[in-house]
Amino acid sequence: MKFNPVxxxxxxxxxxxxxxxxxxxxxxxxxxxLTKSQGRKRCQLCNKEIIDTESMTESYLVQKMKQxxxxxxxxxxxxxxxxxxxxxx
Numbered sequence: 001m002k003f004n005p006v007x008x009x010x011x012x013x014x015x016x017x018x019x020x021x022x023x024x025x026x027x028x029x030x031x032x033x034l035t036k037s038q039g040r041k042r043c044q045l046c047n048k049e050i051i052d053t054e055s056m057t058e059s060y061l062v063q064k065m066k067q068x069x070x071x072x073x074x075x076x077x078x079x080x081x082x083x084x085x086x087x088x089x
Contacts, residue, residue: 001058002085003075010075012058018065019073029074041074048072054079 001018002011008021025045032041032050039052050072053061058081064071077084 001081002083004085006086018062021073050074
């Protein structure tokens with residue numbers, strides 16, 4: 001997967017848009033409410049679930065986003081399954 005930190009767009013390796021990250025609250029992962037599911041937390045401000053993409057495959061994440069386009073994602077620039085690409089797209 002590819003992530004552009006300037007535009008906050010997450011793409012598949014073949015340039016299909018997965019999601020534009022646009023959280024207005026910008027909370028730290030550590031400050032979010034724990035859930036019963038590992039790799040998932042809940043925002044107390046908007047009550048949405050956030051999933052950690054660090055251990056996900058691209059195909060699994062695309063499938064999850066098709067099932068629920070409103071899911072929020074946690075993406076770190078240094079995670080192994082993300083390649084940072086900065087462009088003007």
